Amino acid sequence: MRRSRTPIVVTIIVLLFFYLPVFILVLNSFNASRFGGAWEGWSLSWYRQLFHHREIWASVRNTMIIAFTATGISVVIGTTAALALHRFQSRLQQFHYMLIYTPLVIPEILMGIGLLLFFVAVGMQLGLFTIFLAHVTFCISYVAMVVLGRLQNFDFSIVEAAQDLGANLPTVTWRILIPLLSPGIIAGALLAFTLSIDDFVITFFVAGPGSTTLPIRIYSMIKHGSPPLINALSTILLVVTFLAVLISQNFMEEEEA
């Protein structure tokens, strides 16, 4: 049977559509021209300028503080949530599932404004701490979903066997659950970390003075700043994310095996 060529043609066009803008952006980051309209020769000057940009480094620092802390907390809470959802079937878990699932589908702007209203209502000062709280909130759902996927082919009889042999809960957790679930947990952590680094909408709503993160800095550069600097910064970000995807794919593959 001869297959239609249309799907593969559409796929290749879609991939070109995905990568062409990004490719041009990366190329332009090495372009000596200030406006990127025409090619004026190779240059690393934008990267050099970027390196001396104090505000960017300050925002990178904030982003990293939030990403590490939010990932740490959300991995613990998300993993326990996934275990509960997988292990128990009850009214409580139906409600629990709804709470975990809904943040994944509603538009980010609604979560952003909701959190802003909440922080204003309870009189909390907007800043790094409110951003941290917001990031943990959306990261929990992603971690829980990734770990839940991993639990789908997890054999709980191992846990029961260990318990029959006298292992207590901490032993079961540290010696069996965590090692066996670690690919899922690491994949969830990487996803949470990337989402935290990248989040703009929710962060913008709950950020205060002095808590500028990298995406907020990039946004204000897009609005008012110089394009070549953003090109260079974007290229660095692209390289970092590409490495993160490669690493997480390795963990996912292990999961399928």
Next chain:
Amino acid sequence: MGNRTSKRNEWFLTVPSLIWLVILFLVPTIMIFAISFKPPDQYGGFAPGWTLKTLASLAQPNYPAIIWRTIYLSVITTVICILLATPVGYCMARLTGRWRQIFLLLVIVPFWTSFLVRIFAWKVLLHPDGLIKRFLVFLHLVGPDATLLYNAGAVLLVMVYNFLPFAILPIYAAAAKFDFRLVEAAQDLGAHKFQSFMRVFIPGIWRGLITAILMVFIPALGSYVIPDIVGGPSGEMIGNKIAQRVFVDRNLPHASGLSSFLTLTVLIPMAVVMLMQKRKQRAGPIIEGEA
């Protein structure tokens, strides 16, 4: 394990996420509705007492046009994404081994790359000095003073670009589980390629299609950054108005009123899907966790 220890374990595992999400997700979502009935104060917060004035102030003459634009841009974005994602999902599911891995990775990478960077890349391309503009002028398709940026068309293009991976992944996941021998059987029985695609493959992956529609349509309705960066005044959506009320005139009750409206708009497609699920009466959730 006794029933009581089991119940205790359930609570032990559920309480952290339950409490966190009730306080920082459920309560804030309810507050979006509640604050719409509060008067604003002059410090950018809200004053005590309740009022219907905020809701009345939502009746602004320029809002209907913006609401209509938000809905039609989201619908067209969803339609284009599904039309493109279905053949891509089909193609990826028919690939095997290494090629499938490579294509999957190629679709996932944009999904992980910075959202702002992807929008910015288009802003540069569509810029009056940008590549696309110069190319189109070169082909005499547009005049030298045509503007590609800051209109609803630019918003549509960038929305499709941004949301397409969200449509491809669920469709691919459904197609990967599809038994392609059914398509072959249909063709053996005389169906031609397009017929077997539409009448056998599409019904076979309908769950993936519905997930894809929700994954594109709902976030599209709440778009704010895309119209903000490439839209200009003629490409504004509800999200822009919410952000303006928060960041420009700091009128939180008015922003809540608009957000309540957006929340209700978002709930409609979700409710439709849930009703469909009830009617189909099939086992398992209709929405499959992907990504």
